[in-house]
Amino acid sequence: MAALAGVSISTASKALNGSGRMSAETRERVKRVAQEVGFRPNALARGLITKRSFTIGLLTNDTYGRFTLPVMAGVSEELVGHGVSVFLCAIEDDPERARVHVDAMLDKSVDGIIASGKRLDRQLPVDLSGLAVPVVYAFSKGPADGVTLRSDDEQGARLAVRCLIDAGCRRIVHVTGPKSFLSVGERANAYRAAVDGPPEVLHGVWSEAWGHEAVARLWECDGQKPDGIFCGNDQIARGVVDGLRERGVRVPDDVAVVGFDNWDIVAAQTRPPLTTVDMNLKTLGREAGRLVLAMSEGREVQPGIRKLPCSLVIRQSCRGAEVPA
Amino acid sequence: MAALAGVSISTASKALNGSGRMSAETRERVKRVAQEVGFRPNALARGLITKRSFTIGLLTNDTYGRFTLPVMAGVSEELVGHGVSVFLCAIEDDPERARVHVDAMLDKSVDGIIASGKRLDRQLPVDLSGLAVPVVYAFSKGPADGVTLRSDDEQGARLAVRCLIDAGCRRIVHVTGPKSFLSVGERANAYRAAVDGPPEVLHGVWSEAWGHEAVARLWECDGQKPDGIFCGNDQIARGVVDGLRERGVRVPDDVAVVGFDNWDIVAAQTRPPLTTVDMNLKTLGREAGRLVLAMSEGREVQPGIRKLPCSLVIRQSCRGAEVPA
DNA sequence: TCAACATGGGAAAACATTTTCTCAGATCGA
DNA sequence: TCGATCTGAGAAAATGTTTTCCCATGTTGA
Missing domain, CATH: 3.40.50.2300 (Response regulator)
Structure with missing residues (x-):
């Protein structure tokens, strides 16, 4: 114990903790000695x-x-x-x-x-x-x-939609996860509020397969195709991007895609790499x-x-x- | 403190820790009271x-x-x-x-x-x-x-190769990560020892893109194509599977693929889902x-x-x- | 010069346990 | 019946700190 270097245990304690009264010289000396011998107070005793x-x-x-x-x-x-x-x-x-x-x-x-x-x-x-x-x-x-x-999932969703709008998208759809998730609802609401045209929200599960299927649904009906897709998470986004590529739709030239989560392993490995929201x-x-x-x-x-x-x-x-x- | 229920602190301690000497009746009583009042000894004091x-x-x-x-x-x-x-x-x-x-x-x-x-x-x-x-x-x-x-990466690699052999593969190649990784060397060694024909090991990085490229290299040279691919990890395997599918090669019918890591998010979402080694x-x-x-x-x-x-x-x-x- | 007060530092209590000692009474063997 | 041993249980020490007092000594003001 560092008290062997001149002072009592109590004084040493006070010196190290900056409490008590003593000369500046004593305090310094105690600190120096403690430093030298590598004194570390026992956290258990202290906590007690x-x-x-x-x-x-x-x-x-x-x-x-x-x-x-x-x-x-x-x-x-x-x-x-x-x-x-x-x-x-x-x-x-x-x-x-x-x-x-x-x-x-x-x-x-x-x-x-x-x-x-x-x-x-x-x-x-x-x-x-x-x-x-x-x-x-x-x-x-x-x-x-x-x-x-x-x-702040709503703010995150606004970020995503704004990015799509800034990229020139006019018809943006939202492909996302199950309605039972609170964050799904929040993101969808923010999407609806931020988007210009009539909103379109597709609910499914949190998987690439659902992203694929959503693309299939969107492209296999007639009517106007979207030029921007905001996805509820990166897995869905990856499925969407893969689905689009397989149909010969170019990303981001024909359709821009934004994901959610910034899950590196998914977002960075997608072709092309995903623009996405990081929480x-x-x-x-x-x-x-x-x-x-x-x-x-x-x-x-x-x-x-x-x-x-x-x-x-x-x-x-x-x-x-x-x-x- | 539970000592209020009849005995001294020291006796209580001994009763609860099964040490010391006392009548079975006393010990039981102390334990029961401790249980009733929900006594929990302070870990700091004990540790001290x-x-x-x-x-x-x-x-x-x-x-x-x-x-x-x-x-x-x-x-x-x-x-x-x-x-x-x-x-x-x-x-x-x-x-x-x-x-x-x-x-x-x-x-x-x-x-x-x-x-x-x-x-x-x-x-x-x-x-x-x-x-x-x-x-x-x-x-x-x-x-x-x-x-x-x-x-045991060697044993894991043997598992993978054996699975491919059991599936009927005769020409198995190994697409894996950088040589600088110890486990890459070990898995490759085990692969070489376990495979029947002449081994072929392709080193690259741990990414899907490398899996793609490896498939391109294998399929764009002439000569016999592999019918089984053992991949160094699941990301590479996913790239390989995607690359094969894009070339119209059926997995596992034409070429069987085994990955490594059992990284659920990759292995389960690949089309088809990956057979892989779990560490x-x-x-x-x-x-x-x-x-x-x-x-x-x-x-x-x-x-x-x-x-x-x-x-x-x-x-x-x-x-x-x-x-x- | 004497009381009052400030200063520097130590003694001891406290924290909640475990563990070692001690001790009174009971039991036992001769 | 008497010493020896055994039994059950408490007293007290110990753990390593912080903190609260307390006590010298020195200083100040009247």
Whole structure:
């Protein structure tokens, strides 16, 4: 212990923490010695007395999917700089396992919990309200009086539609996922409001196959063909682009396409690579970390839903403002 | 505290931990009361004295990729049942951040560390040898005297080639990634040993585009065409399948294709869905959790590289034993 | 010169457990 | 009946910090 370098344990503690009273010289000396011997205070002992463990828990039911992965990375990155480590709790929609994880975290006196999921209109299979620790919901549904973070899907959809309009599209249709998803409804509403002509929304499932089929439906009926397609996610967009190519329709020259999610593996490998909406989930994770930290430090945080803006990643399936005027 | 129910604190502790001496009746009573009031010992205080925090750290530099995701889930699932929580440490190949994470974990007295990455021939950008806590390397390169867990890529490749042979293929080529990857060499070696005719290995990058190009090369030279293609990963396989379809070659009837990784989003959406090799990374994660737990409990674990078997997921691009004899 | 006060630093309590000691009473063998 | 052993349970130490007091000594003002 660094106290061997001149002062008592209590003085050393105060020196390192910037509390207590002592000469500037003593404080400096203690700090220097601590630095030299590489002293690191034991977080367990510290946590025992301060009631802060510098630890938070991240609950997620999305262990294979792509949504919470960037969220997790964002949380971890944001917090490590503050000395806070993150417990990863993978629950597979299993209430029992969730309970076990939450209990384990509470035993370890976590300073807060972030609940994260793969759908922002579904709750995790465990009730986190009434816990003694603060909870932040990130890309997951929370209670009405909770602190919730989510992407602004309407704004994202507007971005997509605007990009198509800027590219000169006059007849834009929306091919998207099941109506049961909240975000599907929101994106569709924003699409309807943003588009000039009469809106046309095709609902299906979140797959490439549905993208194919949607193209088939659009092209195999008579009537005017669209010159722009806004897709509910990148998988559908890929199916759409593939379907168009197979029909000899050129993307983006004949029809421009915009996706949603910026799922790199899909968006970048599509021919041509997809212009798509990015929900900035890593930023969302960082924000969740920031908020839960603030709450754990007793700072007041307004409950409610915070919508974080999406951004548009322009690749080649829609070139946006390169419109000829 | 449950000690209010008849006995002293020390007796209560001994009752709940099964240590010390007391009448069976007392022990039962304490346990029952603890259960009733929902008593949960404080892990910080316990860790302070027992030197076990029931906490391990998971270091990964693969925050977007698909490899450590299932590994992480496996670790978390395996350990939570033992009361152990897992610290998620996302380091982006950044030695500085890695250092910070490791320090934070050591401060919190983790019982062990699992180092996980996206390539099993690359070390994480931080030296974990000489730490006071046990380290397990999972899908990441470790030191020679370390405990390392990895997939058995040679066995996986044999599975793939055998499936093609069983499907009746006589001329099988291998389209794979860059030579610089250890696993590429291993899979190629196993392929060469398992195949009947003269081997042919095409190296490229890990992309669909390369799969396309490989098909172009194979079909645009004269000479015998392959009737089976073993691909280095699912993305290449998808490119190959798409390339074949565009040439009017039927899969699997004219040419059977097997991929590697079982990356669901790619393998299942390919037309036809890919038969592919699964590295069972979740199982690998569980095993890593098991090992690090054992080591943290002082049990002896043999250093060395443990290869875990791959399995074959049969979909439609190669139907295996449905060979007509 | 003396009380009042500021300054620097240490002693000890507190945190919630586990673990080692100790000790009174019961049991047992001779 | 007496020492020895066994049994059940509590007291106290220990874990590594932070924090609250407290006490010297020095300084200031009257």
